[in-house]
Amino acid sequence: MSDVEKRDTVIIGAGPGGYVAAIRAAELGQSVTVIEKSETVGGVCLNVGCVPSKALINAGHRFKDAQDASTFGITTQAPSIDFSKTQEWKQKKVVDRMTSGVRMLLKKHKVDVIQGEAVLDSDTKLRVVSTGPKQFMSADDGLTIEFKNLIIATGSRPVEIPGFKFEGRVVDSTGGLNLPEIPKEFVVIGGGYVGTELAGAYANLGSHVTILEGTPSILPNFDKDMVSVVLKQMKKKGIDVVTSAMAKKAVQDDSSVTVTYEVDGKEATVKADYCMVTVGRKPNTDDIGLEMTSVKTTDRGLVEVDTQGRTSVSNIFAIGDIVPGPALAHKAFFEAKTAAGAISGNKTANDWVGVPAVCFADPELATVGLTQTEAKDKGIEISTAKFPFAGNARAVSLDQPDGFVRLVTTKDDNHNLLGAQVVGPGASDLIAELSLAVNSGMNAEDIALTIHPHPTLSEPIQEAADVAIGFPTHI
């Protein structure tokens, strides 16, 4: 029998949930061990998610901007692109830099990082088995750790659908981020956040993109009038969006893949260089030995937790993509700090009123708090106030006048802010102010009385607040 090592706070996974939990737990004086099965830290987000996708989106914008420079009277030669250099920049200058930064932070906080796959044996013990081809060692071979407290942050992985095995020219989001070339024809199955973002990136890089979406609209989590702003831009870029389209199968040869799908009972095909399937993700909870513990899961395999992230076993916490709620890195960051605090005996709690959600489409969409539909579904009487970027000097001077800011407030004279949405330039950054306002229980007057710098993209927020209180200025 191998020796059993006793450790205080153990964390499985070094993604946004795991590494932030480790840092916060160390700051709070805990002795922390992180077990990570992959060679790098940072999880999906830093390695194959948020960060490389935004790098590729940025490269696409730069390429497109260079092509569109004549709008501003600038004459350039037609730009060309060496995609292998783009990929190298994304990996070395962005991903590697960020992951090595996380590695340094963990070191600075004296967090012990063990590389290997953790498998739970009981409510207090786990084994660390070697990574690489999956072969579970017996407890005799592996390192066994007895923990005082455990935070599980094992994240999620892409869902595969029948007829679309991830191999060759049929790729998941990770493959989509790492294509060896810019496809001439690119089919994206699933018009959610990830599909829409990467469809936009490749369209800007020169691909002709077809999105096949199973529901009647892409980005179903955003208001219809927000999505129509994005659809208008997609049309300009020549992206074909086919909705209510059920993807049936992909057949590939050496140089192409043919995707068959069905719309209104009729079959159609589209031929492409690559087909990326982004129809959702499933939590990594099925092969970590949870069945050996008393931790309860939902029928979707998510771990049931209380507001501190505590599972049905009092010394085991779960955070990030494996617990209910939106699968977003900033949600994982927050849950990580809460769980680390709870282990230290602090009265921390997660509050999901103000979790912003952003899609880095063209233009960006962002929402926080309640949408008008959600508020109405809850039986709340609301007013909405909207201000278009077309009335904002900064947006016009950037040649990006499409979109708007909307505030959702109570219908009474207080105009308490229940939620807000932004679609337009800089929406991903602008939503932070609105998150603060929603989280702080502010009303429209608080925003209207806050001086916003001119000329900036933030002004439409103040202008929408002016609309909400009945004193619109520039509309």
Ligand code: FAD
């Ligand atoms: P993960 O990041 O998945 O990390 C889990 C870690 O656990 C991994 O490193 C894994 O190797 C390790 N692990 C798993 N099982 C074991 C085990 N048994 N033993 C040891 N280690 C294990 N979110 C945003 O907020 N903004 C975005 O712009 C955004 N863009 C995205 C773009 C793409 C293409 C994708 C795929 C996702 C994107 N996300 C975005 C979502 C975001 O990446 C996730 O919500 C986030 O990474 C979840 O963090 P996590 O810590 O729960 O899990």
